[in-house]
Amino acid sequence: MIKQRKSLVFLMAVFLLSFVLVGCSQSGTEFTQADDILSGEVTVAGTGGSDGLEALAPSPVSNARVEIDGQEVKTDSNGVFQFEDLEPGEYEISVKADGFRKSTQQINFEGGEKLDLEIELEEFDGASLAGDFISKTYGSGWGGGMDYKVYIPSTYDGSEEVPLVVMVHGCTQNPDDFAAGTQMNEIAEDENAIVIYPQESDGHMNQCFEWWGDQNRDQGQASQIAGMTEDTIADYSIAEDEVYIAGLSAGGAMAGNVAALYPDIYNGVAVAAGLKYEVAGSEMDAFTAMSSGGSNPEAAGIRAHEDAQGNDEIMPVMVFHGDADHTVAVVNGHQVLEQWATTNDLAYDGQNNDIINDTPDEVINDEVPGGRSYELSVYEDPEGNPLMQKYIVNGMGHDWSGGDHAGSYTDPTAPDAGELLMSFFAAYHNNDEDPEDPEDPEDPEDPEDPEDPEDPEDPEDPEDPEDPEDPEDPEDPEDPEDPEDPEDPEDPEDPEDPEDPEDPEDPCYTDEVTATVLDHYVAERIDVTTYNELGLEIGYDAEITLYKVDGDWVQEDELPGDCL
Structure with missing residues (x-):
């Protein structure tokens, strides 16, 4: 990881995050608990103090985002924050502030104990640039540095967490070409999402990511892509449960590898014209797999689960493949889905028991208006939420589905993969996180639920004193549903009744x-x-x-x- 620091004449500037006990006269960085309240102060250390220079006092950091155990607060103008009702225990505390990398540290919080804690913040470039395409280099891991580009939408201001999408290009492509073809930057503007584009930097003659061979966590190109993803999460205000990865062809196969190895980082993967996990042992074997697929997708799914090293996370999956693809045969698209069905099955309960499997729960045949027809197969998780989707596009060759001809290898007449992946992954995330009504996951805010006695919009609840639709007829107990039309008890809900001139809701839609x-x-x-x-x-x-x-x-x- 390359660390950006400003060089001063007499010393290197070090930025220090301090959590200081409010009202404490001791020096240093401290926590304390009193009545289950944790409070502190976030500051940036001053510089100077040597060679005759007067040291600068630490300055507070306002609007820093401090998170403990799922609770998040922002510091005030004096850099002060406070958590209430925090139980004793072990916690990870993290802090994000624009202009600095995210910092995290584990703490053991025991009642009344004071803890000295120092977290160093690293400055980085590009934090304040919005609506721009920034070039960066990830410098650690196997093989040296890997270049990449980051797109920050003009709507991003750091005040709220946004999705992150990693886009992995195919052979002969680069980040600029892939961005222009997929139109992912334009989609990011609409969705207020950040996009990063790794660039194959190892000198392959066709600029192909090396998706073949043994894949291992923490080495190879997969680890570099995961590393730059983590750096971006640290650099910006990213919703860490909305981090997705997608790719085309060699990039699609690499995206699948990265998601399989790092399910603790990514929350969705889209593979376009790609191949399953560890389908080929060498570059020579890769050509065979591209033309005829690999062997035993179930075994590949088991290996992928094993190589994640205990990180059991269900992975929403999308597959896009053209049935006229003569570069990577369509059989590979089917095998990608089969492999992920096994990987997800094992991640769900640790057993390969087909609770999640490759038999579609629904098959839809449709077409893009004025464009290509396609078959969409939908696969649900055990709770009945669509978990995996497979688009087989009729007549499409070796292309990214949708997009624009401004870039290479795109088919704008096919379903728009960029738009679809954003909406599908977000929908799965929302279903998975719905806390409001576990008995009614598809309609958590149903205003007409007759079983909900507190529903202020329920017109059929005569007991509801706050019913905005029934406030003016307290003396008509016989007809609580039509207080303004006592002469028409048989048709109390007819908004178009020409005989009912007193109906104020007529019509309720235009x-x-x-x-x-x-x-x-x-x-x-x-x-x-x-x-x-x-x-x-x-x-x-x-x-x-x-x-x-x-x-x-x-x-x-x-x-x-x-x-x-």
Whole structure:
């Protein structure tokens, strides 16, 4: 890892993060606990103090993000933070501040004990650059340095954690070409995500990442890519459960290798026109595998799980492959999915028992408007959430699915892999992390849930004094659902009743359109995330009616409770 430091005339500037007991007169960096409250101060050490120079006092760091045990607070203008209700125990404390690398340290927090703690922060370049493409070098690991580029969207300001996507290019490509072709920087602008692009730097004649041979954690190109990913997580405000990796061809195979070896870093992998884990023992063997696939994907899945060295994390997977690919035969796309089914099966419960398997739970045949048709196979986890997807695109050659001809090896008439991977991985993450209603994972905020007595928008709850739809008829106990139309008890929910002139909700929407999910997406009534969710739920060619309410298009179950 290359460390950027400013050279001063008389001494090297060292940045020190200090957690100081508020009100304590002792020198040094301390923690204390009183009534289960942990407080401290974040500072940057001053410089000088030698050769006649007066030492500068430490300065506070405001808005530094301090995290302990999933709790995060920000320091105030004086660099002070406080945690309440912290139980004694072992914790990892981490601090992020723009302009410095993330710092972490393990602490053993016991009631009333004072701990001296010093964490050194390293300055790095490029932290404040937004909407720019920055060149960097990762300098540690096997084989020396590896160049890479980082795209920081103009929407990034460091105030909130954002997704990170690692994009691994194919042979004869480079980061600029791959970024232009996949349009991933443009997608990052829309999604407020950071993207990094490793560059093959070992002198391969075709600039191919060396995905063949034995793969091992902490050595080889895979370790370099993982290292630059960790550096980027430390450099920027990254949501560490939204770190994804994707690649094309040799880069697709390498992306699969990296994800298999480091499931503790990555939360999703997309393999485009790539190959399964350890499919070839040498570069010569690689050509055979590219044309006819490898042997025993299940065994490869077992090896991948073993090589992760106990890091058992379920990995959302996407596969994109053209059935007219004559460079990397489509059989490889199928084998990638088979390998990951076994790897995920073992990661789930430690047993190869087919709880997660390569039999699709749903197969969807669809097409891009004016473009290629494709078959989408969906594979669910044991909780019923889509975990893996495989797109086999009819007529597509050796290309990145979607994108733009501004870069090489793209097919803009195919499903847009960049858009799809962002929405699919985010959807899986949201399903996996839904804490609101474990009994209803697909509708955690259902405003019309008749079982929810506290639902303020439930029009059918006569007991609800805060019901905004029923505030004006307290003397009509016989018709709690239609307080303003006592003469029409048979049709209390008819918003279009011409005989009911006193209905203030008539009409509650200004337009309605019935069309396929695909047509709604093309007409921009729904975004790509909703398109994906509805496509997986009811099919992309299924018809659904959308209603326009206050300028937004909503589904029937999202309408106000007494609208229909």
